[in-house]
Amino acid sequence: MLLGAPGSGKGTQAEMITRHFAIAVTSPGTILRRERDLETPLGLEADEISKQGGLVSDEIIVHLIEDWLNLHGRDGFVFDGFPRTVKQAERLSEILQKRKAALDLAIWLEVSEQTVRDRIASRLQCRRCGFTTSLTSAHFAERPVCPYCDGPLIRRNDDDASVLQTRLTEFKAKTEPLLSFYEKGDALHRIDGNRDRESVFADIVALIEERVP
Numbered sequence: 089m090l091l092g093a094p095g096s097g098k099g100t101q102a103e104m105i106t107r108h109f110a111i112a113v114t115s116p117g118t119i120l121r122r123e124r125d126l127e128t129p130l131g132l133e134a135d136e137i138s139k140q141g142g143l144v145s146d147e148i149i150v151h152l153i154e155d156w157l158n159l160h161g162r163d164g165f166v167f168d169g170f171p172r173t174v175k176q177a178e179r180l181s182e183i184l185q186k187r188k189a190a191l192d193l194a195i196w197l198e199v200s201e202q203t204v205r206d207r208i209a210s211r212l213q214c215r216r217c218g219f220t221t222s223l224t225s226a227h228f229a230e231r232p233v234c235p236y237c238d239g240p241l242i243r244r245n246d247d248d249a250s251v252l253q254t255r256l257t258e259f260k261a262k263t264e265p266l267l268s269f270y271e272k273g274d275a276l277h278r279i280d281g282n283r284d285r286e287s288v289f290a291d292i293v294a295l296i297e298e299r300v301p
């Protein structure tokens with residue numbers, strides 16, 4: 089699983105892991121954005137919460153993850169942005185136990201607040217497949233089209249500076265306690281996420297090759 093603040097690079101690294109290792113990824117954020125685009129009641133309700141920088145309820149998120157695991161969770165998988173609360177982590181432990189599966193790695197991407205602010209201020213994301221890039225990349229600033237699926241590259245509606253402040257407060261209050269939750273086992277590894285995506289990925293590849301059977 090990939091853990092860390094908004095803008096720490098979870099989505100980017102998850103995508104690189106999928107391409108490199110062909111491991112399936114699930115991200116509640118991506119599922120919820122898809123639901124929003126389909127205008128389902130769940131998608132619209134979650135969008136209201138996300139737009140204000142809040143977290144969606146643990147019950148809804150755990151339900152989404154369980155559904156996803158029932159469909160895709162036979163082999164290895166990566167969680168991007170799950171769990172985000174201790175309650176979710178506790179429920180995940182129970183789910184994994186039931187499935188006789190183990191958590192091999194909990195990767196914590198450590199980033200400074202400045203890195204978060206810089207990245208969020210310039211983040212562009214593909215509306216269709218979730219590919220993430222930056223407005224500072226001249227190529228995409230000129231032609232905001234996803235190189236993988238031709239979808240439109242857009243600014244996320246929760247990447248607004250004032251919403252970011254709430255997201256950071258939520259992160260500190262609800263997600264950071266996961267550090268002590270996972271410190272009890274031996275799955276937790278911290279990686280310096282302030283670097284470019286390739287350097288971070290090299291560390292992740294080394295960890296996966298060493299730790300995942």
Ligand code: AMP
Pocket residue numbers: 094115116117118120137138141142143144145149168169170171172173176246255
């Ligand atoms: P992300 O794409 O991971 O940044 O998620 C976008 C938004 O979806 C978050 O700001 C939350 O509102 C919601 N969300 C995603 N994952 C979770 C989670 N594990 N728990 C609660 N809310 C979540």
